[in-house]
Amino acid sequence: xxxxxxxxxxxxxxxLVAVVGAGTTAALTYREARTALLKTAQDTAVSSFxxxxxxxxxxxxxxxxxxxxxxxxxxxxxxxxxxxxFAEYGTLRASSGTSPVSGVITPGLRRAALSNPRGAFERVxxxxxxxxxxxxxxxxxxGQHSALPLGLVVYAxxxxxxxxxxxDALLTAARDGALPGLAVALLPGLLAAxxxxxxxxxxxxxxxxxxxGKLDTRIEVRxxxxxxxxxxxxxxxxxxxxxxVKELRRAEARARRFASDVSHELRTPLAGMLAVTEVLxxxxxxxxxxxxxxxxxxxxETGKLAVLVEDLIEISRFDARAAELNTDELDAxxxxxxTLVNRHWTDGRIVPELPExxxxxxxxxxxxxxxxxxxxxALRHGAAPVAVRLRSETGxxxxxxxxxxxxxxxxxxxxxxxxxIFDRFYKADAARTRSAGSGLGLAIAAENVRLxxxxxxxxxxxxxxxxxxxxxxxxxxxATE
Amino acid sequence: xxxxxxxxDDPAVREGVELGLRRRGHDVRSAATGEAGLAALDDFRPDxxxxxLMLPGMNGVQVCRRVREDSQLPIIMLTARGDxxxxxxxxxxxxxxxxxxxARPDVIEARIRAVLxxxxxxxxxRPTVETHGDLTVDRAGLTVTKAGQRIALAPSELKLLLHLxxxxxxxFSRQQLLEHVWEHSYHADARLVDAxxxxxxxxxxxxSGAPRYVQTLRGFGYxxxxx
Numbered sequence: 001x002x003x004x005x006x007x008x009x010x011x012x013x014x015x016l017v018a019v020v021g022a023g024t025t026a027a028l029t030y031r032e033a034r035t036a037l038l039k040t041a042q043d044t045a046v047s048s049f050x051x052x053x054x055x056x057x058x059x060x061x062x063x064x065x066x067x068x069x070x071x072x073x074x075x076x077x078x079x080x081x082x083x084x085x086f087a088e089y090g091t092l093r094a095s096s097g098t099s100p101v102s103g104v105i106t107p108g109l110r111r112a113a114l115s116n117p118r119g120a121f122e123r124v125x126x127x128x129x130x131x132x133x134x135x136x137x138x139x140x141x142x143g144q145h146s147a148l149p150l151g152l153v154v155y156a157x158x159x160x161x162x163x164x165x166x167x168d169a170l171l172t173a174a175r176d177g178a179l180p181g182l183a184v185a186l187l188p189g190l191l192a193a194x195x196x197x198x199x200x201x202x203x204x205x206x207x208x209x210x211x212x213g214k215l216d217t218r219i220e221v222r223x224x225x226x227x228x229x230x231x232x233x234x235x236x237x238x239x240x241x242x243x244x245v246k247e248l249r250r251a252e253a254r255a256r257r258f259a260s261d262v263s264h265e266l267r268t269p270l271a272g273m274l275a276v277t278e279v280l281x282x283x284x285x286x287x288x289x290x291x292x293x294x295x296x297x298x299x300x301e302t303g304k305l306a307v308l309v310e311d312l313i314e315i316s317r318f319d320a321r322a323a324e325l326n327t328d329e330l331d332a333x334x335x336x337x338x339t340l341v342n343r344h345w346t347d348g349r350i351v352p353e354l355p356e357x358x359x360x361x362x363x364x365x366x367x368x369x370x371x372x373x374x375x376x377x378a379l380r381h382g383a384a385p386v387a388v389r390l391r392s393e394t395g396x397x398x399x400x401x402x403x404x405x406x407x408x409x410x411x412x413x414x415x416x417x418x419x420x421i422f423d424r425f426y427k428a429d430a431a432r433t434r435s436a437g438s439g440l441g442l443a444i445a446a447e448n449v450r451l452x453x454x455x456x457x458x459x460x461x462x463x464x465x466x467x468x469x470x471x472x473x474x475x476x477x478x479a480t481e
Numbered sequence: 482x483x484x485x486x487x488x489x490d491d492p493a494v495r496e497g498v499e500l501g502l503r504r505r506g507h508d509v510r511s512a513a514t515g516e517a518g519l520a521a522l523d524d525f526r527p528d529x530x531x532x533x534l535m536l537p538g539m540n541g542v543q544v545c546r547r548v549r550e551d552s553q554l555p556i557i558m559l560t561a562r563g564d565x566x567x568x569x570x571x572x573x574x575x576x577x578x579x580x581x582x583x584a585r586p587d588v589i590e591a592r593i594r595a596v597l598x599x600x601x602x603x604x605x606x607r608p609t610v611e612t613h614g615d616l617t618v619d620r621a622g623l624t625v626t627k628a629g630q631r632i633a634l635a636p637s638e639l640k641l642l643l644h645l646x647x648x649x650x651x652x653f654s655r656q657q658l659l660e661h662v663w664e665h666s667y668h669a670d671a672r673l674v675d676a677x678x679x680x681x682x683x684x685x686x687x688x689s690g691a692p693r694y695v696q697t698l699r700g701f702g703y704x705x706x707x708x
Contacts, residue, residue: 100691135688169691184650267582267583268491268493269493270494270583271494271497271498271582271583271584272489272492272493272494272495272496272497272498273583274496274497274502274583274585275494275498275501275583276500278501278504278585278586278587279500279501279504282504303585310562310583313562314562324565326670326671326672328655328656329700329701330654330656334667335656335668336668338656338666338667339667342666342668359700361700364656364669365668365669365670367668368666368668369666
């Protein structure tokens with residue numbers, strides 16, 4: 001499965017690292033800066049408030065008017081910013097502002113203020129506005145190290161909006177810094193992906209080129225990384241493969257040349273032997289019966305050997321691509337009729353269905369061989385009557401073709417034999433060591449059809465019997481006068 | 482029985498063919514080289530030459546040309562199938578026919594008889610001497626003259642001309658000519674016909690590139706005339 005390509009995954013990984021890096025840095029920076037910023041404001045506020053509260057002498061028990069005057073005095077000296085000061089004593093409430101009670105002072109702060117004589121503070125956010133609330137109990141200093149709470153608690157409430165703005169600016173700055181960073185990270189990501197992908201692409205191209213048969217394909221090895229190793233390994237394997245294939249082809253060529261040479265060497269002595277077989281046949285009658293049988297055997301086998309050798313030479317010519325096509329234009333029905341007459345196949349075993357008037361350009365000798373080999377095969381391995389039919393039609397690629405069909409009335413071809421029917425020396429029946437033919441007849445027929453740019457098929461008819469179908473273009477190009 | 486001179490370098494083939502033909506009643510003399518064969522011509526005076534194309538020294542094609550310089554002796558080449566180039570060159574050099582080796586003596590004899598057979602002069606109502614343009618064909622005397630000049634034609638050339646002039650203007654396919662003039666099978670090599678036509682044209686046409694007498698009908702064959 002391949003949901004994302006290598007490039008996408010590499011770039012995504014780069015981005016992820018960049019996001020985590022930039023995000024972490026921004027978050028840490030933001031937190032530290034924010035803490036420092038708030039702490040400074042807070043410390044200033046708390047210490048100055050404490051100082052103010054200590055400096056102020058609260059008359060005790062105080063009347064509210066006097067107290068409010070005191071509070072207003074403290075409020076004016078608020079640092080780093082003005083604050084509103086509240087005071088609580090029992091049920092008594094007073095403030096420097098308009099409302100005697102603040103909405104942001106929490107019960108927790110009140111409790112903390114009572115338990116800690118040095119005061120307490122708290123950050124509160126109300127309606128989106130941050131506040132710093134400081135509680136400072138007034139004390140009576142009884143000595144150097146002891147202080148008694150007077151029961152009056154003074155609160156300062158300071159808006160922290162300015163700090164919040166600063167903090168927000170920090171956050172924006174962190175974000176604005178991180179995003180371009182990410183965009184910049186995309187570039188090395190793409191570059192890295194490219195540098196990885198280029199060798200991969202080359203490897204892909206090279207592998208495909210090898211697959212299409214160009215075994216001398218090699219990859220340029222760049223650098224010393226793992227991809228270079230891969231390219232190196234590819235080149236080595238390709239070289240080995242090329243060598244093996246070359247060796248195989250050489251061996252095959254040697255084998256074919258050997259078969260061809262042997263056939264040619266056999267031809268000359270056979271020509272001499274064949275010339276005297278007649279003498280043997282004639283005189284066999286005057287010899288004693290054993291000698292006569294031996295002589296007739298030699299004569300008959302010499303004839304078969306001559307056919308076999310000629311067939312072998314013919315096949316090796318196809319293998320060497322030395323077979324030539326000498327085409328001529330003729331009437332297809334007449335050509336087949338002549339083939340049948342020349343072989344004396346006119347005794348009713350063959351049923352020709354040959355419509356007149358189909359003009360075709362082909363090699364007459366090779367077409368004769370094709371028809372004769374197919375009919376001969378049908379008579380040997382099938383059974384009479386053998387139908388030989390002819391027709392012309394438009395082939396699958398639109399060119400007009402000549403269809404020649406040879407159908408026998410025998411048992412048909414076994415399914416396991418069918419794929420091998422055109423193989424050389426293929427024996428359909430393992431028990432039969434040698435047939436009357438050379439064993440090359442169908443292979444030669446197939447080669448001749450291919451030389452014409454045609455096709456040959458073997459099959460079985462639904463009503464029984466084998467059928468061979470030859471398809472040859474009506475107008476085969478070839479050497480002609 | 483015809484006297485046959487066989488020129489063949491391989492001793493087994495030479496001896497086998499000689500033996501086979503002699504058994505069939507032919508008077509056979511054989512030679513192992515082209516030079517020896519040419520030397521035997523005057524002495525033996527054969528009716529026909531059986532000539533192997535692949536010879537050491539002077540090859541069969543050269544022998545063929547030498548013979549044709551001053552003689553219309555029937556020549557049959559012995560060739561192996563596939564030696565197409567040599568066969569064509571041999572036919573151009575003037576050979577009348579060819580036999581593919583290895584061949585049985587009955588096949589060889591049939592070829593010999595076919596080459597030596599005279600074209601039957603059919604149709605008693607026709608004159609034996611016909612004139613076509615500048616050409617005069619004497620069917621009885623088997624002579625051809627052009628503008629009064631006697632033309633020396635090899636047996637195959639003469640038979641082809643006689644066959645074509647027997648039915649002027651009629652088209653004969655190459656297969657038909659192979660069957661009737663050479664007595665070959667329908668599927669034999671038609672280049673035999675083409676080579677013979679070329680040789681014949683060289684001898685009888687004014688311009689063999691634009692033939693008047695033996696005309697080609699592409700895709701169909703050859704015909705004589707119309708003039």
